[in-house]
Amino acid sequence: MPDKPHFRTVIEPFIIKSVQPIRLTTREQRAEILKAAHYNLFKVQSRDVLIDLLTDSGTGAMSSEQWAAIMRGDEAYAGSPSFLRFEAAVKDLFGFRHVIPTHQGRAAERILFSVMCKDGDVVPNNTHFDTTRANIEFRNAVAEDLVIEEGKDPSNLHPFKGNMDVAKLERLIENTGADRIPLCMLTITNNSGGGQPVSMENIKAVKTVLKKYGIPLYFDAARFAENAYFIKLREPGYQDVSVKSIVQEMMSYADGCSVSAKKDGLVNIGGFLCTNDDLLAQEEKDLLILTEGFPTYGGLAGRDLEALAVGLQEVVDEDYLTYRIAETRYLGDHLTEIGYPIVQPPGGHAIYIDAKALLPHIPVSQYPGQSLSVEFYLEGGIRTVEIGSVMFGKRDPTTGEETPAAMELVRLALPRRTHTQSHIDYVIEVARSVYTRRNRVRGIRITKQPEFLRHFTAEFEPV
Numbered sequence: 001m002p003d004k005p006h007f008r009t010v011i012e013p014f015i016i017k018s019v020q021p022i023r024l025t026t027r028e029q030r031a032e033i034l035k036a037a038h039y040n041l042f043k044v045q046s047r048d049v050l051i052d053l054l055t056d057s058g059t060g061a062m063s064s065e066q067w068a069a070i071m072r073g074d075e076a077y078a079g080s081p082s083f084l085r086f087e088a089a090v091k092d093l094f095g096f097r098h099v100i101p102t103h104q105g106r107a108a109e110r111i112l113f114s115v116m117c118k119d120g121d122v123v124p125n126n127t128h129f130d131t132t133r134a135n136i137e138f139r140n141a142v143a144e145d146l147v148i149e150e151g152k153d154p155s156n157l158h159p160f161k162g163n164m165d166v167a168k169l170e171r172l173i174e175n176t177g178a179d180r181i182p183l184c185m186l187t188i189t190n191n192s193g194g195g196q197p198v199s200m201e202n203i204k205a206v207k208t209v210l211k212k213y214g215i216p217l218y219f220d221a222a223r224f225a226e227n228a229y230f231i232k233l234r235e236p237g238y239q240d241v242s243v244k245s246i247v248q249e250m251m252s253y254a255d256g257c258s259v260s261a262k263k264d265g266l267v268n269i270g271g272f273l274c275t276n277d278d279l280l281a282q283e284e285k286d287l288l289i290l291t292e293g294f295p296t297y298g299g300l301a302g303r304d305l306e307a308l309a310v311g312l313q314e315v316v317d318e319d320y321l322t323y324r325i326a327e328t329r330y331l332g333d334h335l336t337e338i339g340y341p342i343v344q345p346p347g348g349h350a351i352y353i354d355a356k357a358l359l360p361h362i363p364v365s366q367y368p369g370q371s372l373s374v375e376f377y378l379e380g381g382i383r384t385v386e387i388g389s390v391m392f393g394k395r396d397p398t399t400g401e402e403t404p405a406a407m408e409l410v411r412l413a414l415p416r417r418t419h420t421q422s423h424i425d426y427v428i429e430v431a432r433s434v435y436t437r438r439n440r441v442r443g444i445r446i447t448k449q450p451e452f453l454r455h456f457t458a459e460f461e462p463v
């Protein structure tokens with residue numbers, strides 16, 4: 001391979017072929033929009049958002065090759081060649097025997113846990129993603145988070161803060177009994193823990209313990225390529241190994257995986273479930289037919305499978321990953337420079353601001369994360385999401401008393417291949433402006449809320 005030029009600027013490794021206009025609003029308009037949305041950014045129309053950093057899930061841009069593949073989609077009910085191309089792309093990267101398409105990640109989870117778990121079973125993970133935990137609990141099983149202690153400390157610079165505490169895992173198995181643990185999961189990268197990666201060494205160590213007890217290992221692999229790229233950057237011995245080979249090695253230690261393709265699949269919708277177990281695969285396909293569709297489409301259109309097949313090849317491209325991780329790091333480093341306390345080091349898909357540390361004058365009962373999130377929108381039309389007590393606070397339905405979440409974070413998630421560096425520079429400028437008048441940001445109170453998943457629909461007013 002010829003040498004690449006050694007310039008320091010990391011550029012977007014693509015040009016723009018199709019554009020979607022975004023609209024600048026005035027501060028007065030945004031104040032009105034916020035009031036009408038009851039200060040809940042989930043209720044703001046996307047046309048009123050300038051830079052949307054709500055989530056990186058399904059919000060990225062597809063490539064011209066993916067759009068071309070969309071046209072190739074074969075919509076046969078059974079035996080579509082689009083399925084075969086999708087299946088081949090997954091097998092090439094992941095190597096599992098059975099590949100089952102689903103409409104998104106949570107459908108794969110529901111099928112996986114329905115088939116594998118019994119009442120009272122225990123499923124360990126580094127940190128369960130919220131839908132993963134919900135699907136385990138819905139199956140009357142228990143979700144246990146076993147991330148290493150460094151992973152819970154926002155300022156700790158450990159290179160693999162998504163690692164599982166292997167000693168805790170072994171203790172859990174000893175105390176619970178291996179027969180009550182139908183599977184162990186590892187979330188790569190660890191979404192709820194700040195998009196932090198899991199090292200190959202940790203994957204191997206977890207596998208060694210599980211093997212001793214005959215427990216299968218599954219990945220929650222939404223961001224498998226970002227995880228592999230962090231291994232290449234940070235883990236000794238992997239600098240000269242291709243990301244694709246790293247993905248293949250990671251997967252070789254697992255017995256299966258569930259995947260939301262809306263992240264590293266580089267598509268707007270889709271998911272899949274993999275396993276090496278023939279019997280399980282049969283049960284999973286039976287359940288799939290009941291609620292998702294025939295096993296050659298599983299709730300997706302043939303064209304969706306085509307786009308995903310191409311996305312899986314594009315996501316392991318190292319120029320893409322270099323740009324992807326550099327973009328996140330660029331935002332994180334600039335926010336740090338301004339003075340923002342963020343979860344360190346910057347992860348793969350998002351930057352998390354510690355709102356409690358930034359706004360010490362706002363008590364947790366007045367939701368510093370939600371307050372900051374509202375402020376970012378008011379200041380510059382930027383939509384972020386609170387990941388704190390609005391989302392995860394526990395409320396006693398009779399007394400109304402609240403137990404706050406462990407952290408009050410605001411997440412700035414970066415959609416894939418969607419924004420240019422000047423968009424990010426704009427976000428940084430808005431953040432600087434919010435930072436200078438942070439002492440005057442006011443708290444917020446809830447005026448109306450549902451009993452479950454209140455962050456989507458709750459109403460607020462400034463204190």
Ligand SMILES: *Cc1c(COP(=O)(O)O)cnc(C)c1O
Binds near residue numbers: 105
């Ligand atoms: C997004 C995500 C899911 C759920 O996938 P959906 O496609 O949103 O249903 C599960 N696990 C992780 C780690 C995720 O990031």
